[in-house]
Amino acid sequence: MSQSDAILDRLMSLHPKVIDLSLDRMHRLLAALDHPERRIPPVIHIAGTNGKGSTQAMIRAGLEAGGARVHAYTSPHLARFHERIRLAGQLIDETLLATTLEECEAANQGHPITFFEITTAAAFLAFSRVPADYTLLEVGLGGRLDATNVIDAPRLTVITPVSIDHTQYLGDTLPLIAGEKAGIIKPRTPCIVAPQDDEALMVIEARAARLMAPLSASGQHWTARRERDSLVFQDENGLLDLPLPNLPGPHQIDNAGTALAALRALGASADQTRAAVTRAEWPARMQRLTQGPLVEAAGPNAELWLDGGHNPAGGQAVAATLAAMPRRPTHLVCGMLNTKDVLGYMRPLAAQADSLTAIAIPGEPNTLPAEDTANAAQEAGLATRTAPDAETAIRAIATASPESRILICGSLYLAGRVLRENS
Known part of the structure; x- marks a missing residue:
């Protein structure tokens, strides 16, 4: 067992529940750590039921193709916990992970906190200490009360397709679940919205309107479709004729469209948009x-x-x-x-x-x-x-x-x- 594995085992025992949605414990720990979440590179915050990881992988591929250094946070991991925290393009190394987890454990002083909360705080701490140009932040569960939702002013928010899942935590109807996902939308912060059922889209649009957050929604402000062996993306800035996504499956057309809309909002070049659909890597998705x-x-x-x-x-x-x-x-x-x-x-x-x-x-x-x-x-x-x-x-x-x-x-x-x- 590695040093980080031993620490992670200890952190599992700090709260009787695996999931307990609240931001109170997160705010307390981040304050004890002198608010690392306020010192991380500009955040692209991604929520949704399906497609978060693939969309994040495509955005990262596009940004890195333009020379950007990109932090990325995702969950759960597949083979090793280190996969959750990527620092300027590289998975966090064992020594840094162990020391960062220990620092968070000490700052927490034994108070109840979930495993996801304290490890998310560790990710923020690591992100705050390594220079980068962007931070890609994937929601763990829901959005409104997720431990990642402590960023007051992200650069961009993204909502991938919303569907029924985790009903015991998020509600048992699509509008209720969409309301939780839409909780990441922040005042006057642009939000990219993937294809949605009408019930979900209405909830997302209503929150964006209340917060005066500019919305860029599939079917209204941009479209992505397959034409023969090409991906055709169109928005108010023009049309892109790109290769099909290298990630397999028809659903990756919508994920690619969402990623391309995000990249266009960030001013990506033609080479970056092509790299987004041809260079993304995301394991265990077909x-x-x-x-x-x-x-x-x-x-x-x-x-x-x-x-x-x-x-x-x-x-x-x-x-x-x-x-x-x-x-x-x-x-x-x-x-x-x-x-x-x-x-x-x-x-x-x-x-x-x-x-x-x-x-x-x-x-x-x-x-x-x-x-x-x-x-x-x-x-x-x-x-x-x-x-x-x-x-x-x-x-x-x-x-x-x-x-x-x-x-x-x-x-x-x-x-x-x-x-x-x-x-």
Whole structure:
């Protein structure tokens, strides 16, 4: 165990709940640290239900192509905690992470604080000490009461598509959830809005109007669409004819449009907009796996893919991606958390997959038992079975259908474990 792992384990015990949405504890700790959030480079704050990570990755690729030094904060991590904090283009190193976490732990003085709150404070502290041109800040959960929402005057806010998820924390209707996401909008600060359902857009527009925040919304102020093998983006400044996003899936057209609208608001050049769609890297979003024991288990004639989507909108995105691929036998290996709308995730996939093998997520206390995942898949119309782990599932699929497309899916926690073992 590394030094930072030991500290992170201690920080997990500072609050009885994993999630407790409030800004009070965050403000207290940041004050004790002399407000590092006030000394970080200009912030681009990103909220939404789906597409936050991909959109952030494209914005970062565009900014860095122009020579900018960019901090980035994202969650959850997949293989190592260090992935959450990127300093001027590089993942935070072990020594700096450990010392920064210890400094926050000392400043907190044992007071109750959630793991996400104290580690977000550590990210702000690190960002404040390394020179950069921009800070890309991804919301953890919601927006209004998220630990990242302590930036009084960001340079830009971005809201990716809003859908139903985390209802136990954000509300059980689209307008309620949209209201939480729109909580990142700040007075007179430009806001980029991805394609939204009308119910969500009305809430976002109302908050922006109250705060006199200039809105740049998909379908009104900009459009992004696929035309043959090109991405066509158009806004009031003109038209861009670009390559298709290198991140796979039809949903990445909308994410790319959102990123391009943000970059245009920041004055990006033509080269930067092209780099945004051709150079972005974002693991576990329809990622083709090419090495490791699971690839070997699949055999030489199979395709092995990985995706961390886990809500109904994520299921729709995966289904659309599979539908756009050349047809071949498609089999899912799925593990999910017990907090998710499992049936809502499964339904869009039923038309695109020949079977689903359910597994539990190893080492995850909130995993849904494989039998429960299989029952939901069966209700959604999928042929189902269970397996004790991903490798067993993949070997069974490969034996029965050697030229399959196999997709491991259902959870970022499962995706993280797969990447740790197959990278």
